[in-house]
Amino acid sequence: MGASPKRASVNAMDLATLAAVAFTLAISIHFVSAAIAAIRCRRKAALTPVEAGTPAVSLVRPVCGIENSVAETLESAFTLDYPHFELLFCVAQPRDAAIPLIEKLMRRHPQVRARILIGDDRISGNPKLNNMVKGWHGAKHDLVIFADSNVLMPRDYIQTLLARWDEKTGLVCAPPAASNPITWSAEIEAAFLNSYQARWQYCADTLGVGFAQGKNLLYRRDILEAGGGIAALARETAEDAASTKLIRGLGLKVRLAGPPFAQPLGVRVARDVWKRQVRWAQLRRASFPLCYTAEIFSTSLPTIGFAAIAGGFPLALAAALAWYGAECALARVAGWPLTPIMPFAMAARDLALPAIWIAGWRKTGFVWRGNAMQAEPASAFAAP
Numbered sequence: 001m002g003a004s005p006k007r008a009s010v011n012a013m014d015l016a017t018l019a020a021v022a023f024t025l026a027i028s029i030h031f032v033s034a035a036i037a038a039i040r041c042r043r044k045a046a047l048t049p050v051e052a053g054t055p056a057v058s059l060v061r062p063v064c065g066i067e068n069s070v071a072e073t074l075e076s077a078f079t080l081d082y083p084h085f086e087l088l089f090c091v092a093q094p095r096d097a098a099i100p101l102i103e104k105l106m107r108r109h110p111q112v113r114a115r116i117l118i119g120d121d122r123i124s125g126n127p128k129l130n131n132m133v134k135g136w137h138g139a140k141h142d143l144v145i146f147a148d149s150n151v152l153m154p155r156d157y158i159q160t161l162l163a164r165w166d167e168k169t170g171l172v173c174a175p176p177a178a179s180n181p182i183t184w185s186a187e188i189e190a191a192f193l194n195s196y197q198a199r200w201q202y203c204a205d206t207l208g209v210g211f212a213q214g215k216n217l218l219y220r221r222d223i224l225e226a227g228g229g230i231a232a233l234a235r236e237t238a239e240d241a242a243s244t245k246l247i248r249g250l251g252l253k254v255r256l257a258g259p260p261f262a263q264p265l266g267v268r269v270a271r272d273v274w275k276r277q278v279r280w281a282q283l284r285r286a287s288f289p290l291c292y293t294a295e296i297f298s299t300s301l302p303t304i305g306f307a308a309i310a311g312g313f314p315l316a317l318a319a320a321l322a323w324y325g326a327e328c329a330l331a332r333v334a335g336w337p338l339t340p341i342m343p344f345a346m347a348a349r350d351l352a353l354p355a356i357w358i359a360g361w362r363k364t365g366f367v368w369r370g371n372a373m374q375a376e377p378a379s380a381f382a383a384p
Helices: 005-041 070-079 098-108 127-138 157-162 184-206 221-226 230-235 239-249 270-287 289-297 300-334 342-362
Strands: 057-063 085-091 113-118 143-147 169-173 176-181 216-220 253-256 261-266 365-368 371-374
Touching: 005 184, 005 300, 057 070, 057 127, 057 157, 070 085, 070 098, 070 261, 085 098, 085 127, 098 113, 113 127, 127 143, 127 230, 127 239, 143 157, 157 216, 169 239, 176 184, 184 253, 184 261, 184 270, 184 300, 184 342, 216 221, 216 239, 230 239, 239 253, 239 270, 270 289, 270 342, 270 365, 289 342, 300 342
Parallel strands: 057 085, 057 143, 085 113, 169 253, 176 261
Antiparallel strands: 143 216, 169 216, 365 371
16 A cells, blocks of 8 residues: 555655755855855965065976966966975976976076976886976075966965974975956866865865965975885875865865965866866876765765755745855855856766766766876885
8 A cells, every 4th residue: 555645745745844954054154164164265365474584485487388378377377476486397308398498487587596497207107296296306406385386376386385384294385276267168167166176175174185286385394204205296197185185184284375376277178177087087086085075975966956855946946046156255255256157067067977977976087288198096006
């Protein structure tokens, strides 16, 4: 016999009640995460001052080819308001198209101690790490910053990173904040980088479980050498995941500096955005599978679903407006791009995330800058 109408009605009420509780919890977590990120990422009113007795720093920029806005981002390293630093550009191939640009910038800013290091040290299957090695060995100072070529550095870039260092720190990093999105696909990528990825990264750091992202990495030489040196970063496919595990293994913390530094996007193509997000998903799954498993619950879709079960279409619509309203408020406080189409880009991002999450589980291989790579767990790599 089927369930009685009364029992079916009770079951429906129980489901609606559970959905209402889940919705309340999920939307509350979202509001809290947006508030934390707004505090950590808000625009600074003034530049971070240089403290007396500030240490010398080696700033290493691995470069490969010509990217969007690369002339602007590379030149930003020559205009830093910091008294003691050297600038090292690492290039794998002697005929790289970026070398004439770097030489031009060096002639334009002769007051900056800058060098170009050319060569490819094959210590891993990660071409970026292989390009970084000569910078690590060629750096003259004990504090070494690795910064991607597409990072736009403010004048107080170095002191902003140094200000986050304390006695429990083993590594300071900063995620990118997308700027200047020109195309629809660039708007979607900005929605990924800013109010989604950066939001969760700063929340994790606030909770004391910060993790590295390879855009901006500040190392202290003795700490990295205690963990096995730069060769130890070959233990994972991604050098930032290896850095996180190395620093935590030494009993130290990875800290995030804020606000994040700009990465100009310019023109982006949907295919490239998709491939980049899937590649990053594969790397996160390989290095931190438990955290990656939970990512499926980090978007708006479960929350809107709970709202629909609890209160139908009106509550689901209110949930969507509240969710993206919080993200837009965060973007406004942080000074991130907030065009009229950004809320739609955020929604497109959330619709794509389940497919990206599944692809992260299903795929292990990818091609990056012409190099075939595998996203494998740490057990697949031999210790250096």
